[in-house]
Amino acid sequence: xxxxxxxxxxxxxxxxxxxxxxxxxxxxxxxxxxxxxxxxxxxxxxxxxxxxxxxxxxxxxxxxxxxxxxxxxxxxxxxxxxxxxxxxxxxxxxxxxxxxxxxxxxxxxxxxxxxxxxxxxxxxxxxxxxxxxxxxxxxxxxxxxxxxxxxxxxxxxxxxxxxxxxxxxxxxxxxxxxxxxxxxxxxxxxxxxxxxxxxxxxxxxxxxxxxxxxxxxxxxxxxxxxxxxxxxxxxxxxxxxxxxxxxxxxxxxxxxxxxxxxxxxxxxxxxxxxxxxxxxxxxxxxxxxxxxxxxxxxxxxxxxxxxxxxxxxxxxxxxxxxxxxxxxxxxxxxxxxxxxxxxxxxxxxxxxxxxxxxxxxxxxxxxxxxxxxxxxxx
Amino acid sequence: xxxxxxxxxxxxxxxxxxxxxxxxxxxxxxxxxxxxxxxxxxxxxxxxxxxxxxxxxxxxxxxxxxxxxxxxxxxxxxxxxxxxxxxxxxxxxxxxxxxxxxxxxxxxxxxxxxxxxxxxxxxxxxxxxxxxxxxxxxxxxxxxxxxxxxxxxxxxxxxxxxxxxxxxxxxxxxxxxxxxxxxxxxxxxxxxxxxxxxxxxxxxxxxxxxxxxxxxxxxxxxxxxxxxxxxxxxxxxxxxxxxxxxxxxxxxxxxxxxxxxxxxxxxxxxxxxxxxxxxxxxxxxxxxxxxxxxxxxxxxxxxxxxxxxxxxxxxxxxxxxxxxxxxxxxx
Numbered sequence: 136x137x138x139x140x141x142x143x144x145x146x147x148x149x150x151x152x153x154x155x156x157x158x159x160x161x162x163x164x165x166x167x168x169x170x171x172x173x174x175x176x177x178x179x180x181x182x183x184x185x186x187x188x189x190x191x192x193x194x195x196x197x198x199x200x201x202x203x204x205x206x207x208x209x210x211x212x213x214x215x216x217x218x219x220x221x222x223x224x225x226x227x228x229x230x231x232x233x234x235x236x237x238x239x240x241x242x243x244x245x246x247x248x249x250x251x252x253x254x255x256x257x258x259x260x261x262x263x264x265x266x267x268x269x270x271x272x273x274x275x276x277x278x279x280x281x282x283x284x285x286x287x288x289x290x291x292x293x294x295x296x297x298x299x300x301x302x303x304x305x306x307x308x309x310x311x312x313x314x315x316x317x318x319x320x321x322x323x324x325x326x327x328x329x330x331x332x333x334x335x336x337x338x339x340x341x342x343x344x345x346x347x348x349x350x351x352x353x354x355x356x357x358x359x360x361x362x363x364x365x366x367x368x369x370x371x372x373x374x375x376x377x378x379x380x381x382x383x384x385x386x387x388x389x390x391x392x393x394x395x396x397x398x399x400x401x402x403x404x405x406x407x408x409x410x411x412x413x414x415x416x417x418x419x420x421x422x423x424x425x426x427x428x429x430x431x432x433x434x435x436x437x438x439x440x441x442x443x444x445x446x447x448x449x450x451x452x453x454x455x456x457x458x459x460x461x462x463x464x465x466x467x468x469x470x471x472x473x474x475x476x477x478x479x480x481x482x483x484x485x486x487x488x489x490x491x492x493x494x495x496x497x498x499x500x501x502x503x504x505x506x507x508x509x510x511x512x513x
Numbered sequence: 514x515x516x517x518x519x520x521x522x523x524x525x526x527x528x529x530x531x532x533x534x535x536x537x538x539x540x541x542x543x544x545x546x547x548x549x550x551x552x553x554x555x556x557x558x559x560x561x562x563x564x565x566x567x568x569x570x571x572x573x574x575x576x577x578x579x580x581x582x583x584x585x586x587x588x589x590x591x592x593x594x595x596x597x598x599x600x601x602x603x604x605x606x607x608x609x610x611x612x613x614x615x616x617x618x619x620x621x622x623x624x625x626x627x628x629x630x631x632x633x634x635x636x637x638x639x640x641x642x643x644x645x646x647x648x649x650x651x652x653x654x655x656x657x658x659x660x661x662x663x664x665x666x667x668x669x670x671x672x673x674x675x676x677x678x679x680x681x682x683x684x685x686x687x688x689x690x691x692x693x694x695x696x697x698x699x700x701x702x703x704x705x706x707x708x709x710x711x712x713x714x715x716x717x718x719x720x721x722x723x724x725x726x727x728x729x730x731x732x733x734x735x736x737x738x739x740x741x742x743x744x745x746x747x748x749x750x751x752x753x754x755x756x757x758x759x760x761x762x763x764x765x766x767x768x769x770x771x772x773x774x775x776x777x778x779x780x781x782x783x784x785x786x787x788x789x790x791x792x793x794x795x796x797x798x799x800x801x802x803x804x805x806x807x808x809x810x811x812x813x814x815x816x817x818x819x820x821x822x823x824x825x826x827x828x829x830x831x832x833x834x835x836x837x838x839x840x841x842x843x844x
Binding site: 205206316317318319346347348349350351352355373375376377379380381400403404413414415417418419420421422453 | 558559676678706707708709710711733734735736737739740763773774777778779780781782783785788789790791792794795
């Protein structure tokens with residue numbers, strides 16, 4: 136793509152139809168070998184960490200897909216797999232419908248031109264010894280977008296900075312990263328990703344290191360870019376409320392597997408999988424608190440019952456080890472609704488209404504009582 | 514809540530980093546009262562001075578931090594008031610942890626990796642309760658662990674054998690070891706997942722009810738504060754800009770910054786709104802704007818804002834809450 140140099144911002148290809156799948160993952164998985172120790176040195180089957188197992192997702196043009204999960208659920212691994220920073224252990228990646236597997240060098244570079252990654256930490260992802268001009272020029276040159284003359288380059292740089300709302304560009308071009316605030320740095324990192332004029336942007340927790348008052352500014356910028364440039368965005372986050380705000384589609388991960396997916400509004404308002412229900416009920420929500428604050432204080436300090444309830448949830452409160460994940464559904468040791476089948480068989484995706492799906496035996500055709508997700512969330 | 518007697522009174526506290534003209538004013542003119550049995554939330558972004566305030570109150574500031582003025586008074590249940598800022602190092606040793614204890618930011622990493630949980634918990638008791646026998650210390654350590662919901666056989670574990678949530682609970686157990694009157698929590702759950710965060714905070718509120726201590730809860734997550742604290746003070750650029758009951762702040766935030774902060778968190782329920790956050794970025798403490806520190810970002814800034822600093826004063830018509838904003842000044 137984009138073999139001829141043209142200034143970024145002018146979309147040369149005709150805008151494709153809304154919702155075209157740009158990047159697709161089919162049942163990808165990633166296992167990391169555990170470090171060699173004396174004990175397993177000669178062992179042929181060294182233990183592996185099942186970081187990601189059997190994950191399928193589609194990134195569409197002009198749409199944001201959120202992946203929500205706790206730390207250690209494998210959500211960042213997905214971003215790195217999609218960026219092909221490391222090879223998959225299984226499954227297939229398709230870019231514009233064609234299977235791709237790039238190692239290093241030319242093929243990888245061509246892939247990068249279309250799929251760009253933004254990292255969580257803008258303090259670490261920019262080189263402190265180089266100016267903004269250097270960072271952006273380098274990206275433009277690598278992707279053959281710097282133009283022929285110095286004037287072309289200057290224009291391309293200005294356009295990039297304007298696109299991320301760092302105006303006037305002259306004020307920022309010759310600054311070093313330490314002279315910028317966290318939000319401005321993240322904007323530079325986004326501009327650098329945009330220098331390749333990609334069709335897919337993978338954002339790995341792009342706002343969680345930033346001050347709370349400027350997070351929304353960055354999310355709104357990404358949304359604006361998505362709309363103007365028809366980008367496909369993958370938004371990795373641990374904050375399910377921000378997924379509801381920002382993403383069109385939300386996928387929920389638990390211990391390396393996708394457990395639920397669908398339209399963001401549906402998933403957050405009518406969660407079907409017990410894990411998603413746990414997640415939404417744990418998220419801080421002032422509305423609910425203000426509503427039941429008075430109720431909670433009128434109840435006498437009935438310590439006994441509360442303690443029992445809390446201690447029960449404490450023993451079950453931790454995600455499993457991914458070296459030897461639980462058999463069957465990985466959530467079953469913590470699940471309040473676990474059945475016999477959950478312990479032995481991995482649940483497939485069961486489709487629910489409105490494009491929502493859940494990998495949970497509760498929604499199997501032959502389940503004894505198949506709850507509607509609305510009921511389940513109550 | 515304000516009906517209970519005060520346990521900690523901070524008045525006119527100023528903290529600088531560095532000396533002379535280049536000094537950075539991290540905390541300025543803080544007046545704050547913590548009442549007995551209360552959870553006081555301290556909200557603010559990074560650089561707002563909230564952690565510096567906690568360190569100053571416990572005299573834990575390390576150079577170049579200097580307390581340049583003000584007073585911090587501690588009111589014990591019995592006996593005379595203690596002026597924390599005038600304690601000498603010996604008195605301070607006896608005072609800290611038995612009256613005020615801290616759970617630090619990133620507490621999960623403040624456990625010593627080469628000592629067992631048992632030796633770290635008994636170490637506190639050994640230093641502060643020298644008359645306890647070894648058996649008594651063991652018993653106390655075990656009961657502390659069960660207090661935070663960890664079984665006593667975990668005493669022999671090393672920190673790396675525990676999960677993040679369990680390590681955080683060990684830190685809380687350690688903070689409660691000497692039955693302090695005040696526990697300061699500095700971003701206690703920032704590194705944890707929401708499910709674990711809720712469990713730990715629920716447990717803390719239960720312990721607070723049972724053991725009757727007061728809590729200063731410092732975090733940037735204001736939606737969490739609204740849920741778990743009684744009163745909230747919001748800091749910006751080293752000053753408190755608004756203080757009110759948690760519910761009141763949520764329902765009617767008076768200061769434009771509080772309002773902006775509340776609208777920086779997308780809601781999980783209710784109507785989906787377009788949110789903007791706050792334009793601009795937090796102030797650089799080395800180059801503070803004149804007047805109200807928030808005026809360059811404030812949508813409602815007007816004539817006096819860029820010249821005179823507004824004082825933290827009671828809101829006209831509602832004496833229980835204070836705000837530092839010219840919009841609400843009486844004159």
